[in-house]
Amino acid sequence: MTPVVQAHNLGLTFPTADGDVVALSDVNLTIEKGDFVSFIGPSGCGKTTFLRTIADLEQPTSGTLEINGQMPENARKDRAYGYVFQAPALYPWRTIEKNVALPLEIMGYSAAQQAERIKRTLDLVNLSGFENKYPWQLSGGMQQRASIARALAFDADLLLMDEPFGALDEIVRDHLNSELLKLWERTKKTICFVTHSIPEAVYLSTKIVVMSPRPGRVTDVIESNLPRERPLDIRETPEFLQIAARVRDGLRAGHSYEEMV
Numbered sequence: 001m002t003p004v005v006q007a008h009n010l011g012l013t014f015p016t017a018d019g020d021v022v023a024l025s026d027v028n029l030t031i032e033k034g035d036f037v038s039f040i041g042p043s044g045c046g047k048t049t050f051l052r053t054i055a056d057l058e059q060p061t062s063g064t065l066e067i068n069g070q071m072p073e074n075a076r077k078d079r080a081y082g083y084v085f086q087a088p089a090l091y092p093w094r095t096i097e098k099n100v101a102l103p104l105e106i107m108g109y110s111a112a113q114q115a116e117r118i119k120r121t122l123d124l125v126n127l128s129g130f131e132n133k134y135p136w137q138l139s140g141g142m143q144q145r146a147s148i149a150r151a152l153a154f155d156a157d158l159l160l161m162d163e164p165f166g167a168l169d170e171i172v173r174d175h176l177n178s179e180l181l182k183l184w185e186r187t188k189k190t191i192c193f194v195t196h197s198i199p200e201a202v203y204l205s206t207k208i209v210v211m212s213p214r215p216g217r218v219t220d221v222i223e224s225n226l227p228r229e230r231p232l233d234i235r236e237t238p239e240f241l242q243i244a245a246r247v248r249d250g251l252r253a254g255h256s257y258e259e260m261v
């Protein structure tokens, strides 16, 4: 089966006024269909850049990257992915339903198809009944769920999520994490998820990619052996803590003392 994402010696250097910034260096990674992959690492290690490169919003300067066996540009044109940003990025003058409809309008779906997809995706993120509300009438967690609905509306198999719950308090975040796992189980999507949180990465993922900065590179890829069914209290089990310890070791190894002071 063709992997969903295949990076081979991938590099990306940004030329800047102060010299080159190596955002990604020699990244080798394979993501299979149905994987839930978290990217974790300190600020500036290239997590967002990697997601943006998958989305064809940045161009690699070396190596190769294939999405569903295609160049990222072709995958983007095929609408291979939905993208959820750090902040909800909803249009305040559009209702929730009209925000979810936006990509469908752009893609020329009929009114009936739009209505069917809006209903299905709002159901999936538990926002039925909020169709006619404006974003500012919803809590931060609900707004982020609406952004997820928008990214799911056109049924892309790949969901790219850049720290979607980073700005939310811990209780809401816990709730959305378990909702996201259920949604992933139900829809069988492939998810790439950026986070700064070790427990979040371990709780959600089938695979954890540990990255380190200067230059941004992958230092460890951890395959999780936790069961797919994950109640929140799985976070207290020895198996969970063992994976978390390995992530922490990987983060520590990628951090030199000079960078921390």
Ligand SMILES: Nc1ncnc2c1ncn2[C@@H]1O[C@H](COP(=O)(O)OP(=O)(O)OP(=O)(O)O)[C@@H](O)[C@H]1O
Binding pocket: 014, 015, 016, 021, 022, 023, 041, 042, 043, 044, 045, 046, 047, 048, 049, 050, 216
């Ligand atoms: N357009 C750009 N031009 C120049 N440098 C850039 C650009 N985009 C990112 N960078 C640099 O590339 C490196 C990687 O950035 P990136 O945003 O991918 O890191 P990150 O791991 O997502 O960080 P954070 O956790 O803070 O979001 C950083 O040093 C950043 O300053």
